[in-house]
Amino acid sequence: METVKLVAEIKSKISKLKAEGKTIGFVPTMGALHKGHLSLVDTSVKNNDITVVSIFVNPTQFNNPEDLLTYPRTIEEDLEKLSDCKPDLIFIPEVNEIYPEPDTRIFDFGVLDRVMEGKKRPGHFNGVAQVVSKLFDIVSPENAYFGQKDFQQVAVIKQMTKDLKLNVNIVPCPIIREKDGLAMSSRNVLLSEDQRKNACKISETLFKARNLVAELSVSQLKEWVVEEINKNNYLSVEYFEIVNDTTLEVINDWNESNNKIGCITVQVGKTRLIDNVTF
Known part of the structure; x- marks a missing residue:
């Protein structure tokens, strides 16, 4: 398990792996990992030659500044948990690596981002699409894994992948729950x-x-x-x-x-x- 912080470095490593014919599975996260995230990593490890996990708290998807500030950041604990799953690469970029300049792209998902979370959190899914599309470009995965707890997010990412004609297979995975039924988050x-x-x-x-x-x-x-x-x-x-x-x-x-x-x-x-x- 290798940790990488720079876009140029991880692109170089993945380019070499692809030249060897390796398939890439990708699990994008914002950290504060739990068993739900780890189940995505396990699935990727089983179904791909190489698994990449990103940990990046994406500022453009927070429409509430306080929510961004209070979002849990637990890098050391996250790395410890990931060591049991044995992914190959952990990508932990700083904000200026992902956004060397402001991302001004505006996506139109129609109904998908105008109801429910999209209605309550204007701009949230546009920020999700910005970061996920950037990460897909950096990691170039064949398969990307997302939890179905964020059902609307999965629908938006599927649509974004289709709209941008990205050659990435989006794999939704079941909700993982605590013993008392609470969805892990x-x-x-x-x-x-x-x-x-x-x-x-x-x-x-x-x-x-x-x-x-x-x-x-x-x-x-x-x-x-x-x-x-x-x-x-x-x-x-x-x-x-x-x-x-x-x-x-x-x-x-x-x-x-x-x-x-x-x-x-x-x-x-x-x-x-x-x-x-x-x-």
Whole structure:
């Protein structure tokens, strides 16, 4: 496992590996790694000759400066966790390596980035597309691995890859959960002990909601989920939407689509947690 900080250096190393016919798997992260991230790394290691993991807290995807400042940074712990997964290269660039000059590109993803997280965090997915496209250019992977907890992000990255005609296979991987059901997230470490105990109510409610599809209309189910979670004094639902899992268009009737996903964001103190469940 080798750590690289410079764009020129990692490009050189990858160029040599590709010349040897090696396939490259890539796991982009913002650090504060947990078992969810490590499962992506494990999958890449199993399916590619070489696995590259990046750790970079991307400033352009934060529309809240305080969120950027408080985002957990745990490089030493991250490297220790990665050593068990045995990726080949760890790319840890400084901001000026990724953005030697401001990135002024504006992406148009249509509905994909105008609903849910896109609506609540204007510019967030544009920043995601900026950094991921730059990282793809630097790493030149055949396969890139993303967790489905960030379902909307995966949809945006798939669209970006298509729009830019990038030859990268986007591999979505299942949500990894804590024993009590809470979706693993780098932000979970920001929760107080009491907040953490109560946060599992989010997934618990989503799992119950799947069993109510036959009894409730879409609007009734959405209302039930919001009310059920908001009963908990530690939790406040920012939004809960049921959407088509490809177009992300809002579903108003169960018969509108065969592939439906419920996406939720809940405020737990000052921390925003996202989760989703398929219907």
